[in-house]
Amino acid sequence: MIEALDHLVIGGSAGVYETLLGRRASEGRLRTGNVGLAFTGGAPGLQSMVFATADLEKAATLLERRAVVATREGESLALKGHGVAIGLTARSSEAPSPLAAEEAACVSALDHVVVRTPNPERAIAFYAGRLGLDLRLDRSNEKWGARLLFFRCGDLVVEIAHDLKKGVSDAPDQLWGLSWRVPDVAKAQARLKAAGLDVSPPRDGRRPGSQVFSVKDKTEGVPTLVIGGIGRW
Incomplete structure (x- = not known):
């Protein structure tokens, strides 16, 4: 579907x-x-x-x-x-928007969209059972304080995150943040920094072989991470 x-x-x-x-x-x-x-x-x-x-x-x-x-x-x-x-x-066949800078420093694609949920089993029932998305990962990590659910959708992921410390409730889910892919993390970070954005230094990501940096402002209130180093699939 x-x-x-x-x-x-x-x-x-x-x-x-x-x-x-x-x-x-x-x-x-x-x-x-x-x-x-x-x-x-x-x-x-x-x-x-x-x-x-x-x-x-x-x-x-x-x-x-x-x-x-x-x-x-x-x-x-x-x-x-x-x-x-x-x-x-x-489904449309709309082409990507034209690049405004060197390709290696620009966003190539969305890696994942993050939804926060107080009820992970409800999320599994809805996104996998009713919408038919492919559940690829269900992992709890006490160090991160979270249970993460990864649903494959085309060549990106819908990530459902649950705060373990808050417990389970019937409160509503929240559409929360975005993680973007770039060909070259260092060049992308330098481009955004030169444009006046508050960006963190590149650091190793959770995915082996990846590097990431955070964009702390000028995202229209959307928590934003930029990822490079490896492809999704």
Whole structure:
């Protein structure tokens, strides 16, 4: 049913993300190699994620059979996702936005989108059981204080994170942060630093062979990590 993450909706302006991604917006929208961004101009932060499907009508029928509440909104479906706004649309063939700097220093693709949940078993039931995403990892780590669930979606991951110290509750999930891929971490960090962003020095990532750095401002309120060194799959 779901083939990919089509785009994310972010509160704020496309201009901020032109700098972050190193790409030029068109009609207020941006696209990397695997995901698009649309901007509401309203309150900052991640607003929703919209998945892509090859056949919207068949997807609507399957969702109804799986007891997922889905409302038709023009050429897409709006789903009720335990606090996270989720959409489903027909897959597009939109090309990536043009680069505005050296390719090695610009964002190539989204690595993962992070959702925080107070109820990981509910998240598994929804994202795997009802939406049909491929659960690739379920791991608790006391050192990190978290239980992490990785769902493969095309060539990126929907990461569901649960704070172990807070315990389980029926509170809503939160669409939280983004991690972007770059060909060269050092060049990307230098480009953003030169553009006036507050970025951390590159450091070793949790994934063997990877390096990461954090972007601490000018992300429209979205916690942001930049990853390089290895591919996802």
